[in-house]
Amino acid sequence: MGAMNRQSLAVCFVLFSLALTASVSNAQSRAVIDCFEARTFQYTGGKYNNAEIKYRLHTPKTIQYGQKYPLIIHLHGIGEAGSDNTRSLRYLDAVIPLMQQQDFFLLVTQCPDSERHWFFRPSTQDGTLDVLTAIMEDVIANNPINKNRITATGVSSGGWGVWELIMRHPDVFAGAVPTACGAPRQFQKLAALKRTPVWAIVNKEDAGIDINSSQMATVMVNRSGGSMAVTETNAPGHNAWTPAMQDYNCFQWMLAQKRGSWFAPPPGVVVHKAHSLLMVFVLYILPLSIIASLVFISWGSICESVQERFG
Numbered sequence: 001m002g003a004m005n006r007q008s009l010a011v012c013f014v015l016f017s018l019a020l021t022a023s024v025s026n027a028q029s030r031a032v033i034d035c036f037e038a039r040t041f042q043y044t045g046g047k048y049n050n051a052e053i054k055y056r057l058h059t060p061k062t063i064q065y066g067q068k069y070p071l072i073i074h075l076h077g078i079g080e081a082g083s084d085n086t087r088s089l090r091y092l093d094a095v096i097p098l099m100q101q102q103d104f105f106l107l108v109t110q111c112p113d114s115e116r117h118w119f120f121r122p123s124t125q126d127g128t129l130d131v132l133t134a135i136m137e138d139v140i141a142n143n144p145i146n147k148n149r150i151t152a153t154g155v156s157s158g159g160w161g162v163w164e165l166i167m168r169h170p171d172v173f174a175g176a177v178p179t180a181c182g183a184p185r186q187f188q189k190l191a192a193l194k195r196t197p198v199w200a201i202v203n204k205e206d207a208g209i210d211i212n213s214s215q216m217a218t219v220m221v222n223r224s225g226g227s228m229a230v231t232e233t234n235a236p237g238h239n240a241w242t243p244a245m246q247d248y249n250c251f252q253w254m255l256a257q258k259r260g261s262w263f264a265p266p267p268g269v270v271v272h273k274a275h276s277l278l279m280v281f282v283l284y285i286l287p288l289s290i291i292a293s294l295v296f297i298s299w300g301s302i303c304e305s306v307q308e309r310f311g
Contacts, residue, residue, distance in 0.1 A: 032093045033086050035100075036108065041135045048131060054085045055110070055135055060103035063144060070104040070149035070255050073136060075158030075165075077180075081116040085109075091155060094245040104255060105145060109135055118154075118161030129161060133169070148261075151254035153177040155241040159200075160184075166196050175257035175264075177201060177250045180240040182210040183217035190217055191224035195259060199267035201244040204232035229268035 036056040043053050060069050076088040088110040099106065111118060111128045119129040140147065151174055154162040159181030166176045167189040179201045184190065198221060200214045214230045221228040233243045244250045252271040257264045265271055 029086065029089075029093075032089050032096060035092075035096060036089065036106075038085075041138060043131055043134055045130070045134075053109070053131055053135065056085060056089060056108040057139065058099055058104075058106035058108075059143070060105070061100075062103070068144045068146035070151070071107060071136075071140065071143075071145045072104060072251065072254050073107045073132070073150070073152040073165075075118060075132070075152070075154030075161040076108070076110065077154075077156035077158050078111075078116050081111040082113050091241055091245070094242065095251050098251055098255075102255060105139065105143060107136060107139055117157055119164045129164060129168075132161075132165070148259040149174050149255075149257065150259075151175040151177070151257055153179065153244075153250060153254065154181075156180045156238065166193060166198070170194075170196060174259040175199070175254050175267075177244065177254060179244045179250070180206065180209065180238055182213040185213060185216065187220050190220045191226075193221050193228075194224055194226045196226065197257065197264070197267050198226070198228040199250065199253065200228070200230045201240050201248060201250065202230065202232055203235045203237065203240045203243075205234075205236055206238050206240065208238055227266055229266070231268055 036058045039055055039057050041053045041055060043049075043051050063069070074092065076090065080087045080090050085108075088108050092106075092108070095106070109128075109132045115128050117128070118132070119127045139145065140150070150172055152162045152165055153176065154160070156179075159178035162176050162178040163181070163184050166173050167184070167186065170189075170192040173196045175197045177199045180203070181200075183200060198217075200217075202209060202211055202214060204211065211230070211232065218228045218230055231248060233240055233247070235243045248270050249272065253265060253267075253269070256271050
């Protein structure tokens with residue numbers, strides 16, 4: 001075989017390998033895309049006035065009459081901004097098994113190229129976070145969402161967006177998981193997060209973020225009566241969202257959160273899939289049993305008092 005033929009075969013092999021890799025990658029992307037509906041929202045206000053905003057929404061496989069479901073909001077990183085809103089679904093392949101096994105809504109919007117960050121400081125009136133909030137409110141109003149089980153997570157700049165989102169709306173979210181980012185030093189706003197558990201997940205070797213800011217935020221939130229924890233993973237580089245989803249099951253943790261519940265797992269506690277039935281028991285059956293027992297005891301005491309008085 002001549003040298004030219006060997007070179008041709010080598011080139012063909014490389015091209016075939018690249019094509020196969022791209023095919024696998026596209027198959028993975030298509031798998032996560034198929035889990036979401038493509039929707040649009042007519043936004044009014046400022047520079048986005050009358051703009052048609054595209055977003056993606058995962059819905060439960062079956063929606064039962066009278067049943068309300070959790071809502072998770074996912075904020076992408078700066079690299080996923082743009083006009084092709086399938087890019088905003090990047091990294092969510094890890095959540096496909098959970099979307100197939102449990103019923104919940106998952107909302108994903110996208111920053112445009114012209115405004116790749118979720119917010120600016122000083123805050124603009126019509127930033128992308130305002131658009132997200134309007135879409136979130138519309139989704140809640142027009143779908144069977146359990147308002148006590150709304151949570152948010154984000155990666156990198158999306159993690160910063162999560163912080164800003166929950167500080168703007170401290171009475172909305174049952175929990176939040178910002179990943180691969182620092183934490184704000186707005187102590188007055190952090191102190192308002194008394195009812196929003198926060199689980200920050202970062203890589204301890206990530207030189208691009210200030211881990212100390214997360215530790216300081218933890219002290220402030222907890223001293224104010226809230227609940228926050230920071231998990232520092234051993235993963236290399238900036239990507240803390242993959243271990244957050246795969247190793248620490250942050251989406252399962254968010255689904256286990258219920259606003260006002262005494263029994264939801266605190267930040268930092270890994271919720272395993274096998275615990276789903278246990279969570280149902282802890283979140284619903286156990287509290288109802290306790291309430292029923294207290295009512296029964298109270299009613300018995302009232303009856304005894306009435307008998308003694310009028311016996």
